Amino acid sequence: MSPAGWGTILRLGVVLFVALLIGLIIGRTAAVLAMVLAIYLTAQIVNLLRVEYWLSHRRIEAAPDMRGSWAEVVAIVGRIDRRKQYHKAHVTDLLREFRRLTHAMPEGAVLLGPEHEILWFNPRVSAWLGLRRKRDLGFRIENLVRHPDFVDYLRTGLPAEGVVIQGAGGDRSRWFSFHLVRTDEKLRQLLIVRDVTQEHRLASMRKDFVANASHELCSPLTVISGYLDTLADDEALDPAWRPPVMEMRRQAVRMQTIIDDLLELSKLESNDNRPEDRPVDIAAMLTLMRRDLMAQEHHPRELTLRLDSDAWLEGAESDIHSVVANLLSNAVKYTPPEGTVELRWWTDELGGHLAVRDTGAGIAAEHLPRLTERFYRVDSGRSRELGGSGLGLAIVKHALQRHGAVLEVQSEEGRGSTFTCHFPVQRVLPAPVQTRGAKQDS
Incomplete structure (x- = not known):
């Protein structure tokens, strides 16, 4: 007191x-x-x-x-x-x-309530999306930005990096990126909006250039490869010239591989001529790919196939085949002859999962975030020696994105790697009745 x-x-x-x-x-x-x-x-x-x-x-x-x-x-x-x-x-x-800061910031910002109702927004997003305070405050943002990808992103929060939408503000020539920042309580959510029109145009120009350049290089490279093949098979060739010719032939083949991968990557990044989604028998595809690989001259000592589900997958068969082929090629390429590679397919309540596990050299943790970048190599010298283009995992990433799937990489240096493709549950289909009970090759 x-x-x-x-x-x-x-x-x-x-x-x-x-x-x-x-x-x-x-x-x-x-x-x-x-x-x-x-x-x-x-x-x-x-x-x-x-x-x-x-x-x-x-x-x-x-x-x-x-x-x-x-x-x-x-x-x-x-x-x-x-x-x-x-x-x-x-x-x-x-x-x-x-x-003052939100007025000056180059990004747009929208404060949302727990039901995605608009509580506040800065002038930048008002100019981009055409929002008006007296008219739009209190309305749900998905009623004003009506795009299926945006609505799905608000509902699921996926993909984690946000979504990019064309013409969200009514102008079809502009592209906007949306990223939602959530708190644990989810009482308030901050939607960050960026104008990525310039970045999208530059990326489009880069893709077009790569596609056009790769296409134009095909014809002269075909001619060069033809002459090199002729020289390599000519018995009258001076023995002193044979090693250089064989080396040029090997490099021409490697260049052709890079060009083919660039063309495939450009095709995946473009929405034009997208293959039609059909039911794909994953078990049959993996069985056939395993058989073909084991028939090749160079293959690991053991290549096992685990089929824990007979479910099919809805998607583009060529894309899914490309995903498995690239993952399997990498696994075989970096696994010693005495090592093992395992292919596995299974389903659960989260969707379908396809994994390729090897007992190769493994990958250090600092390299994992950049594995799917174009031309990124963990060991440049070894990749060139083995003939890798550095585009395989980039192709895998884009092919999976087309199917709403994600790639998970688990690896430890010196103890092998596991690449797992997680497909959404809506793409998993029950196997047709006539295929059930068929004997699985493992």
């Missing part, structure tokens, strides 16, 4: 003691004590009303001049009020600074 509180109690005790003495002297102890308590209670009520009036009008009224505990109460309330005013001014300054 504060000194003021002890002083109040002491004064009250002295007053009651004096009243008791006076009551004993005049023989009216109860009446005197009752009168003194009534006067004391009246004084406290008056002080309480003064404090209540001051609290209601403290913006315009000065603090009352009081004594004892009431003075302490007034002082505490005054300190709390000053602290509150300070924090309020501080928060106000922060909000003003935040508004």
Whole structure:
């Protein structure tokens, strides 16, 4: 208790003691004590009303001049009020600074509620998407940006890097990227919007250039390869020229492989002439690919096939075949002859899963995030020696994206790698009745 509180109690005790003495002297102890308590209670009520009036009008009224505990109460309330005013001014300054920053930021920002209703947005996104405060506040964002990919992204949060949509603001010549930042409580969500039109145009120009250049290189490379094949098969060729010719022939084959991969990658990145989705018998495809690989001259000592499901997959068969072929080629290429490679296909409540596991050299952790980049090699010298183009995993990534699937890589240096393709559950189909019970090659 504060000194003021002890002083109040002491004064009250002295007053009651004096009243008791006076009551004993005049023989009216109860009446005197009752009168003194009534006067004391009246004084406290008056002080309480003064404090209540001051609290209601403290913006315009000065603090009352009081004594004892009431003075302490007034002082505490005054300190709390000053602290509150300070924090309020501080928060106000922060909000003003935040508004200035959001007005100046090059990205658009939309604050959403738990049901994706619009709570606030900055002028940048207003200009891009045509939002108006008086008209659109409180509306759900998917009712204003009506695009299936955007609606799915709001619902599932996938892909994690966000979605890119053409013409979200009504202008079909512009591309916008949407990325949603969520908190654990999901009471508020921040939607970041970026204009990626220039990046998209540059990427489109790069893809077109690569596709056109690769296509134009095919004809001269075919002629060069033909002459090299003729020279290599000519028995009259000077033995001194045979090694250079064989090396040129090997490099021509490698260049043809790179061009073929570039053309396939360009085809995957383009939405033109996209193969039609059909039911694909994954078990039959893997069985045939295993048989073909084991018939080749160079293959691992053991190539096992685990078919834990007879389910089929809805997709483009050529794309899925390309995915498995590239993953299997990498596994065989980097696994020693005495090593093993395993192909596995299984399904669960999350979808279909196709994994390629090897006992090769493995990959260090720092390389894993960049494996699907074009021409990225963990060991450049070894990849060139083995004839790799550096495009296989990029092809796998784009082929999987077409099917809404993702690639998971687990690897430990010196202990092998596992590449797993996770397909969404809506693409998993039950096997036709006539194929069930068929004997599986493993």
